[in-house]
Every structure is written in C-alpha cells, then in structure tokens.
Amino acid sequence: MSYHVNEKGYYGDFGGAYIPEMLYPNVEELRRNYLQIINDESFKKEFELLLKDYVGRPSPLYHARRLSERYGATIYLKREDLNHTGAHKINNAIGQIMVAERLGKKRIIAETGAGQHGVATATVCALRGLECVVYMGEIDIKRQAPNVARMKMMGATVVPATSGSKTLKDATNEAMRDWINNPVDTHYIIGSAVGPHPYPDMVARFQSIISEETRWQLKEKTGKETADYVLACVGGGSNAIGMFYHFLDDEDVKLIAVEAxxxxxxxxxxxxxxxxxxxxxxHGSRSILMQTPDGQVVEPYSISAGLDYPGIGPQHAHLFKSKRASYVSATDDEAMQAGLLLTRLEGIIPAIESSHALAHLEKMSFKGGETVVVCLSGRGDKDLDTYIRYFGL
Amino acid sequence: MNRLKHLFEHKKGPALSIYFTAGYPELNATLDIAEALEKAGADFLEIGFPYSDPVADGPVIQESSQKALDNGMTLEILFKQLKDLRKRVTIPVMLMGYVNPVLQYGVENFCRDAAKAGVDGVIVPDLPMYEYEELYSECFAKHQLSNIFLVTPQTSEERIRKIDSLSNGFIYLLSSSSTTGKNLSVSQNVEDYFKRIKSMNLDNPVVIGFGISDHESFQKANQYANGAIVGSAFVKLLGSGDGYLEKIPEFIRKIKGSGVS
Structure with missing residues (x-):
C-alpha cells in the first residue's frame, strides 16, 4: 500500500484541493512547481546548509537513560526542541520561504496556534527580508504572549483572529481570506500537514528530515536503522508526519500518534x-474532522495551543484509516504530568504538545529491550506560564 | 421548463440577483424574505446555507452565518422550509454554501431534496472542478441542477473555457479576487478583465458578483454582463433590525434605479 500522495493529490480517500476559485491560481502554481523546485540540486544544497548552520541540524537523538529505566525500554528523544526557535516548525518554514522566493513572492502570511510556526515564519522572513503577516487566534495571543513578542521583534505583523473559537482554526481561516485578497504577490506558509494539495505533501517532505536523521542516528547508536516504536503528538500533524515519514514503509515499526x-x-x-x-x-482537504451531524466544525479544546485543532492532515487520516499508524490520546493532566516527569528525570522541559507524546509511554507495556523513539517536537519555554499555573509553582 | 435559461433568454435589461443567508436574522424568515425579494423586483435569488468556517466570505456574511447557526439553521431545516418555495416564489433560486455540510447531508440527498424543492442551481465555492466532474456532475444532471462556477481575474482563459463547457446556468464572475463584502472599484484593470471575458463570447450568461452594493456598481457590472449579484449589502439590511421585510422594496428599487424593470 502506498502511504504517499497520488498524482491527483489524494492519500487513499483523503486529500484533494477543496478551495474556492480565488485560491486556485496560487495553489495550482505551487502544485505545478513544488516538486521541481525542491528537487533542484541548488535548492537542496541551500536548504541543507541552512538547516545545518542556521537551525543547528542534525538535531540530536538523545538516549534518555533515566526515562528508559523508568519504563523498561530503550527510549530515544529526537531533540527538535534544540532547533533554532525551539521547535520542528523551522524546518518547514525555511523550505517554504525558499519555495516562495523561487516563485517570486514578496509577501508571506502564516497562521499559528502555539506561536511556534508564527515565530519560525517571522524568523525566516527576517532572515530573507520579506514582509510577514501572522494570523493568530485572539485566545492564543493571550496564552502565548512570549511568542507574540518574539514575532513582533522579528518585524512581523501579528493579526488577531477574532472569529469562531479564536484559536488555530480561525487563524487558518483568516490567513486563507488574506490569501484570497492578495492573489498575486503572497505565499501562504502553512505550518501543519494540512491544507489543499500540495501543502500536506510539501510540509511532510520538509519535515521528513526528522526521520531521515533518526534512521542514521539509530544505526549509529543501535546498529539498526529502525525502532520498535515511534511516537509523536498530533494536532494537524506536521512533527508526526516528519517523524513517521521514512518509517512508513517499514511495516514492523509501530507508529503511534498521540492526540490531545x-x-x-x-x-x-x-x-x-x-x-x-x-x-x-x-481548510482545503478531505480528511477527518470534528463536526456536528450538520457538518459544522466543532470547537476543539486542549491545554496545548498547538494541538487545539479540530482536524488532522489528510495523510494522517489515511494512516489512521489504513491502520498503518495507531492514533491514541492523552489528556491535559496526563500530558502535564509527563512534562514534569521529563523535566525531573532528564532536565528537559518539553513543550506541552510534545508532553502528549511522552504521556503515552505511561500506557505502554514493554517486555524490555524495545527501542522507542519519541519526537520531542518543541521546548517548553513558551509554556512556562501554563506549567507554573498548573502545578502552582 | 428551465427557469434560469428562461430568465436569461427573455430578460430585457440586466438581471438582479440577491444573496441572503438562510436562518438570518430569524430562523424561519427564509421564504418571507424570498417572496418579498421577488415582489420587489429581484430576478433571481441565492439562498446561502450557513457554515461555521466560510473562508471566502468577509465579516458581514461570516456574522450572518454564525447567527444563522446560533438560530439553529441546518440543511435539514432549510429543506423543510423550502417545501413551499414554489408556492410562493417563481423566480430562479440557487443554493449557495460550502461543501462540508453538503457532504454530511449526502450529495445524493442534497441534490434530490434541492430538486424536489424546486431549486434551480447550486453554488459551492470550495467544490473543486475535478471532484465535481468525477463524482457529482451525474447527480446534478439527474436532478437537473445547474452547478455554478466562479471565475476571477486570475482564472486562465483555458480554464474559463473549461468552466463554460461544464456550466449550464450562468458563470459567476468575481469582480476581483477577494472575500465577499468589499466595494467594487472599477479600475482600468477591472474594466479590461470584464471586457476580456465579454469578448470571449462564452456559451453561458455571465453574472458579476462580489462588491456590487448599489445602483452605480450594478450599472457598471451590467455593461459587461447579463446581471449582477448583491450579497453583503443586502445581508446588512437584514441585520438592521425589525421591519427589514418592509425595507426590501426600497432597497431593490434603489439598486435597479428608476425606469429599469
């Protein structure tokens, strides 16, 4: 079975480009050009160099010994939290801004939930000298104030999304409306593995560096390129698809996606x-989403702004339906406890998003000797307020 | 008889279409508003079924959609309301909305119930041409529903030709690439674009929408098209409080201008 996108833009039953005509020319321009652009040798070279010198890749694959001891398995953390700007989002932002430049775009827009993708986008816009507008839910602006400040420092305009639930979904709506109203000079850097084709595939390719590195890092450390389990948290699903990407065809690797x-x-x-x-x-693709029987999108809730999204990317919907990956969930409480546990055992404060993936370790049973990789998608600095309030620190 | 075809073949002068969101400002006002619009002189109608995430719409229609949903509007309720549509309204009626509610209702059910109610066509901005052709066109044809496609200044000539070949009602020409509710500013560029479309001699009538809000923009649009659609400006009127039904004749008269029937 293929887990990748077909030429019509579908993953099994999911995907496609459900967009109004106003977005068609932009999305079509991208669809026609993205593969050629990102497979071009000069693009690849520049992308690799930026990932190395600017982002600080490869991100370490860290053997978490005390965490391993606690759960009775050999647990590795893929340290995306050590990337420049503090999360995996920068991988995709760099890739997409390079695509935008090659398409001759002058203005960048983005949506953001936790603010990590907004920060990553503002960062690469500063790096390349492009105008940047970030849409962010009004509620998220309040709960992620440090990230809002970072974006502003980089010169980005942060526009509050005040419709609907005032979170990630509505920020995405506003970004799409901006793109409709600016049809020629603007590129929309979608941060998650969602959106109309070719976005989910493009985002997955840029994030696939996570699993590409993990394979050779595992080989170095264990002598084997694969693990028994690979875990990642899922909102829209960009860190998870990057973490799963190069393991999809190794059917013996159990992929576990943890929702909020x-x-x-x-x-x-x-x-x-x-x-x-x-x-x-x-948001432009056929997938799985939380909705009423009448097809109205339901407002989601999570303590973690990055997972507070009512859908998942179409490739995830396909991995779920085909059972290639298992989709589980962790509550606010479970995630917060797992975040604190990692801090105490390993001296690493994880983003609350990533804590959801860690929380699932608690529910797994190991015989001993299994190799587990958990994607530590981001660092917890941005979540300190939430941790402080939750634990009464 | 095909009401849309009849309209564009027999209409002398420009046709005026009015959009409104079903369930706004009151849940059960749909047919009252439709009837009042016909009486006031509207030539055809677009009844919007609300969606929680209307990405192609500006603030006015977004708010009307949210209010309609808060009022309890669903497709099921709308089709119940539309059972008496053809007892009260004779002009062509389109349903307009986003694809997800249609998918949940079931495409076949949707087409069947729309046809049964006497609906003439459907406008679903986020339904892609490819999916329409592959999956839905048969169902639309079986129920004699016209699917209305949008065209923007950025739509290529090749794609417009393709849209023309797939259309059997009219083509919805957007005055600019924008969300709904912006005012039409007819620059040289816009005029060139309207002229370019007119010179293509398309098989289908062309109706201009987005940014048409008053007599001036209505007149302007009709220099190049068979009609024009007013949406946000009318939805604003509906939100202006009690007595909105009584304000409809004046609204239509102002847009059409005196001497135009």
Missing amino acids: AGLGVDSGESAATTVLGKEGVL
Missing part, C-alpha cells in the same frame, strides 16, 4: 479528532 484528549475524550472539551471526528472537508 483535553479534559477527556467524552468530556466535550477535547481535540481527539480520530475518536470524535468524521470524514469531511476542512
């Missing part, structure tokens, strides 16, 4: 899309 259950999957305050969602169309 919020206050619990049955609480009405959750973002566990594969449990609560149904097939439908959101």
